[in-house]
Amino acid sequence: MVLVIILAVLILAGCSPASEPLDTSSPPRLVDVANVEPAESMSWMTLPGRVESSRRTKLSFEVTGQVEYLALDVGDAFQRGDILARLNGERYQLTYERSKAAEVEARTGLADVQRELRRLTRLRQGGHTSEATLENAEAAVAGARARVDSAVASRKLAARDLEQTSLRAPFDGTVARRHAEPGQRVAANEVIFNLVSSGDGFDVLTRVPENVIGQVQAESLQSVSVPALDGAQTTARVTHIGSHAADGNDYPVILRMTGSMAGLRSGMTAEVSFKIATDSMTTSVDSFRVPLTSLLYPVLGEPRVLLLDDANQLVSVPVKVLSVADGEAVVTGGLQVGQKVVARGVEFVSIGDRVSILGQGPQQFH
Template sequence: MVLSEPLVPGVECYTSSGWRSVAVLLTVASLLLQAGCSSSAEPAEAADPPQVVDTAVVQPADGGSQVTLSGRVKAAEQTSLSFEISGEIERLSVDVGDSFEAGDTLAVLGDARYQLVYDRAVASEKEAKAALDEARLAFDRQSSLREKGYTSQSQLDSAQAQLDSARSRYESAVASRRIAARDLRLTALKAPFTGSVSQRYVEPSERVSPNQTVLDVISDRDGFEVETSVPETLIGQLRAHSKQTITLPALDNQPVPATIKHVGTQPQSSNNYPVVLTLQQPVEGLRSGMTAQVHLQVGDAAEAASKAVRIPLTALLYDGDRSAHVLRLDADNRLEAVDLTVGAISGQQVAVTGNLDPGDRIVARGAEFVAPGDVVAELGQGPQRYN
């Protein structure tokens, strides 16, 4: 049935085929609307979160590779004094701790015997001198007679031989007199420098042998030194004239700057090598024999003078050829590998050189689980961040 006129004035009437067309259009619009809402409502696939790593800040190497060893204070100049001759101690002018000036008489041997020997040597010298003078006159006389033809050549030769013999005896007598004078002079033990007595080994009236130590003395003019023993694993990392520090327990652990004066080349015992340090300033109350704590900065001198830094030992990654590197974070927290040269290890810290600067951030732990190019999240340095 087809309506030819509208049932209601002003309202258009549709045929059945017209209604079907409208229904189709409404269905398509509904489907398009549902598709648009579905695509905008579904969230995009989320990216994986960056891996969290524990980091550390690169520190300067100064003070990072420090080893503390025990040492002992000693005078920079010290010696043992002894007599070059034997005899009985007649007088000791000093005791332990006494001071003296250069040239002072510290001890004296009984010189009666040496005085007699000297007197005899002087007499022998005078006798040899008289015999020499007589032989010279005899030779001159024979020489004059030979020129005139009054004597033979053999007699002149005999006079010459007697003169030579007399001259030799005189020279020997002079040498004996000088030796006797020297021995007499050596009965007094003189101070070689200004200083003090550190040890006395003999008593008055005691008989001593040549070169037997009588006194140990120390000098005041060159100050004090500190001697310590360094293990063989560290001796190769010390350099002469490098700056170090010592502390003195007996003087309130006062820090004193020192310089390495001598690095031993032969071990003393248990493969420990002697190292001597010179104090750079006077210390009031310091005495020879005091205990010292020697704080040595170990490592290559070139390393200390260049871009040496210190990092946690756990930050190092070793390559197949035994070279080492660390993973550094850039401004965007992206990791990059930095090759390093490993230096001295002290505790949980290691001194390294390479393209690292103090203040750089590196992966301190867990570097095995990330790789160069990864973007990471920084947990921070130290276990307190895990609380």
Template sequence: MLFDLAFAFIVTIAALLGLRGGVLPTLVAAGVLSLAAIAGIAAHAWLALAGLGAWLALFAVLTLALGSADQRLTVRFGMLGLGLVQGVVAVVLLAGLLLGTVYRETPAAAEKLRLATLYAPVAALGSRVAPEEQSVALAFPTPVDDVELANETPVPTIDWADVRPFNDDAIRALPGEIRAIDRTPLAFEVEGRVTEVNVDIGEHFEEGDTLAQLDTYQLEIALQERRAALIEAEARFEEAQQEYERQSALFERDVVAETIAETALASLDAARSRYEIALRGIETAEDRLEDATLRAPYDGSVATRLIEPAQTISAGAPALEIQSNGGGFEITATIPDTLVSQLQVGTSHEVTLLDGSDITFSAELRDIGSRATSTSGFPVTLRIPSPNDALRAGMSVEIAFRLSSNETGASFLAVPVNAIWSNDDGGFSVFRIDPETSTLVGNEITLAGTEAGLALVADGLSEGDIVATRGIPFLDDGMAVHLRGTGVARYDD
């Protein structure tokens, strides 16, 4: 509708300018328009567009400056006809230039122009005057009607990927961390305020060395109280023993009743119990006083220091973490589930320090965890048989795992994970592109696992197949598609 109005407007304005302008303006404008038409036919598109603009502007200016209404009727009708012809030529030239240049990369705009009612005669005239084989700048494609456009379904452009064999290299590099084999957290068995910390991270010590000390003032007072209680209990015990001996002697001479002797015996037993409790209280107080001193259980070094002087620490809270001297190092790492069956305990693997030294050494796989840690994979431990002097606990390393063959001998194909979708049967499928019809085919697959953004397919696809990788929820079986980056697509979405 818009293009119909534009075409009619151009023809009407040209006719009115010819009627009003007279001979000279109309002839000059006709000459300029002829040059623009020649430029268009000669494939000078932008020169032709500029000529069209100059034609309309010059026609209007000359008409306003030189035009006169006092001309003979025959002349005026002649100029009206010449202006009308110029308008038709301008419309044909404009439509051809738009479709041949400006709208070549914008199919939607070209579609609207081809839908215009007046485009059909314009295209017919343009095709005769400037055939496609003679002019590159002008294009007059076949008109499109509403019914044809409604029946035409846009072909979506999709992202895709080739199905390729899984890159099951003999070596897979994964990160790891060095730690000491004999590594122990130390804690005070009593709570208190830290008064001394005699070691720092990395410092070495010998068995029995004092590593840290708590304030013992309250513990010493408690020990003194226990000692005082022991002295009192000991005196009461001796007194009860003497009383029992005296009452026993009187009972044997029938001086006192048996009940009095029994009462003295009971008092002796109670005094003995209090004495024994007081003895155990002394031992407990001495142990608590000893526990206020943190001593080294073996020769080693400090891996982590968690306390500072004047800090109050509770019983059992870690104070230091130590590691033994000469106990050796091991490496911890996490491997994906797809590698578990390809690693064997006892095999040797090359390790590289990531501290910039590029030191390499061998480590032996000692253990593979029986349970995955969250979603990260399975924990593994490697033993370093001959530790290098440069090794320190906590260093980051890269482990080049040497993979053995899969137990089943199966080889997997790899596709991007986002190409996989769940089907109604609870399994997994992909959309494969049929190369002959360029349509989608839903393929059910057997998924063996995932690895680094790739889905490992055990069955259902062949090497070289092409699968859709994006917009899966909007695709359907049998849908015609265009592969992004291949050929020419009508709609580049």
């Protein structure tokens, strides 16, 4: 009886369908992707800059002396012709007075020899003096006239030096920096003030990397925004492209703002969106547009993107970034137009992961 039961159990077990193996593999990661697009013949690059007054200068005395008076400090406004600083001018006043006295003396001497020349000329006409005596008198007059000219020049130079003890504003503006204090002795041409104009417009100073400086076009119009003014935008014209690199192999570029912007001040931070001309013959083959969020920056090595292969597995592709603007990057590397890359969240997936595309096919939610 027991044997019959065992045989029945074995027969039923043989007739039952074999159980399927459990799928222990993890489901594909759901990712957002973007197509690799060809770069346009014009790309964009946003660089930081600084707003400066279009007219600015460093003001200094042309003579040495002790600072007696300073009218303004940093940020103070002034008008054209205002006295901003003054030196103790006592020594220059004395020099001027001495030069005036020397001029009077020289003119008196000239008048004396001129009278003598007139007297000798009359005597010579009457035959009562020699030709040599008359010539000596004429030479004396010429010498006296030269001394007068020298005295006049000395008096004008002394007057100019005396005038230079007062430092006047060359335009309407504000003080950007003050370099001296009352009582300080300063040398000729030592900077006292940095001044910026308040009525001559504004420039934007920025630096462009060496790999694209050759593509910045002089007189081209670019877009400028000022974050401190709620991102207010205007246009600016490229007026200067530096011929020598600064620190970091960046080249200085100056743009003149063509539009007005309420509240704009010298020293504010700006952002310049450069329109960069690229080679239209090679753009569609060598350069591509990808989302800025698709770039993965490893600790070492070049930036890269995560590309979906034919099996929807992630492959790492190194790229070189040419420019970035408006949330996109123009890159070169081993990509092809139409391929798909992970558009965002690249830090949450890994090379070799099997993925599914957001918005395509069945999706799993946990």
